[in-house]
Amino acid sequence: MLSERTRTVSALGVVQIFTWGSSYYLLSVIAPEISRDTGWRPALVTGGMTLGMLASGLAARRIGALIHVHGGRPVLSGGVGLIAAGLLTMGLSTHVAVYLAAWVLMGLGMGAGLYDAAFSALGRIYGRDARGAITALTLWGGFASTVCWPISAWAVETVGWRGACFGYAALHLCLTLPLCWFALPRVPPALEPPEPGAPAARPPLRDARVWAIAVTGTLMAMIASIWLVHIVPLLGARGYGLAAAVALGTLIGPAQVAARVVEMAGRGRHHPIWTQTISVTLFALGFAGLKFGIAAAVAIVAYGAGNGLWSIARGAVPLAVFGPRDYPRLMGLLATPMLLAAAAGPAVGALMITRLGAERVLDILFVMALVPLAVTIPLLLRIRRDERVAPAGMV
Structure with a gap:
């Protein structure tokens, strides 16, 4: 059973x-x-x-x-x-x-x-x-x-x-x-009480860790939506025709699933901030590969794997860092800018391609993809520091 x-x-x-x-x-x-x-x-x-x-x-x-x-x-x-x-x-x-x-x-x-x-x-x-x-x-x-x-x-x-x-x-x-x-349960479980001796929670918008997760997710959501809708002209700027661009695009799904399988095989033995760090690194490497002429298939697999891992990190990192007590509310707060960015992405991408050209837009996406990595590294260091000084379960 x-x-x-x-x-x-x-x-x-x-x-x-x-x-x-x-x-x-x-x-x-x-x-x-x-x-x-x-x-x-x-x-x-x-x-x-x-x-x-x-x-x-x-x-x-x-x-x-x-x-x-x-x-x-x-x-x-x-x-x-x-x-x-x-x-x-x-x-x-x-x-x-x-x-x-x-x-x-x-x-x-x-x-x-x-x-x-x-x-x-x-x-x-x-x-x-x-x-x-x-x-x-x-x-x-x-x-x-x-x-x-x-x-x-x-x-x-x-x-x-x-x-x-x-x-x-x-x-x-x-x-x-x-x-x-x-x-799903008819009656949800009782909310976990605060940890004994835990400091009072700061309002979410005054917590730098919330901002770090929100900035990472918002930029990745916008980049991914631009890429999803405009992949053909963007790859066209690198010399790939329609058939080749479509074929390369089909690599994203399997790369996402493969990365999630690897994450599942780890059975949660590492803090999910490492999942986020690997995610944003692969995400940035994907666009770096396209900018600097690495084989497009390799770059797109890296992008797909990073995007697939981010789907896990966006849910697992807030839970691990802030705990389950206000988790649904925090997820709603974080989802707001990510979804709005995803909604705006296709229009923003179309405007940039029209005004700047597809090749210039690829350069911009590469620079944008570096920001989640730059934001995640200090978050990783902060979480590791908090783990060293806080009792178990109180990070």
Whole structure:
């Protein structure tokens, strides 16, 4: 028999595959069909995703507070329900305003149903022991595009893009929503009391460690969203044609999953700040490779591995450093600038490419990628110092 922990993580893993696949990765397949069918400009169609990410970012703090008080069960279930409602609305949309409203619903659902909310729910359930569950969940989520892109492509060819939206909505109502409802505890565990003798917690925005994590995540989110949307022209600046750029882009997913497997094999024997340090180093090396002429395949694998490890570090580092007591609220606070940056990234990238050219933008991305590394090194030194002077469990 599977343990309760394994059942919970596995159920949430299935949820993550289909929530990511039917929201964040949806337009990668169906956007051209929406434009052809409706006559809407491609920029408007993809702009719906930007609007959804903005809604997600603006709701993140409230979502974290709700998980803190009520646990993950009602919040993640509500998030899946909102994604289903957004998909139904999108499938029925015949006017741009309805389409964009669908993405607002989707964005709220993404904020309450994707990684940040799921990490907060696991932290609320397992406390300081949630790191392994967070790592395992990212491994499940890494297969979202692998599973859902073929499903979306088949659905578009078989029943059209509207039918694909309706099908995903039905899947959420019949599978992922019940999984959230039955896999997560009805009553969340009691919050951990403060450690005896622990100093009073500083307000989050006055803690340099919070700022270090936020700056790292915000820049990495913006860079990753620029890269995701503009990979073809950016690689074109290095002499790669469309087919080569697409082939190189397919290396990112396997690199992300492979890095998470290696992290899981470590069984949490190292502090997650080391995971973050390796993540930002690989991330920077990826763009350094593109700038200085290293084989693009090697550079992109480094980038993908770094990005994959960051998905773990963004949840595990705040838990290890600040503890589980206010973890959902802190995750909501940290998610806000990251999601807003991810929403702005494609537009910022397009503007920079238009004004400066793709080659110059690659140089800028390389410099931007160095900042998370520069911020993480002092954070690593601070955490190691705190570990030496503080009793166990009070870092």
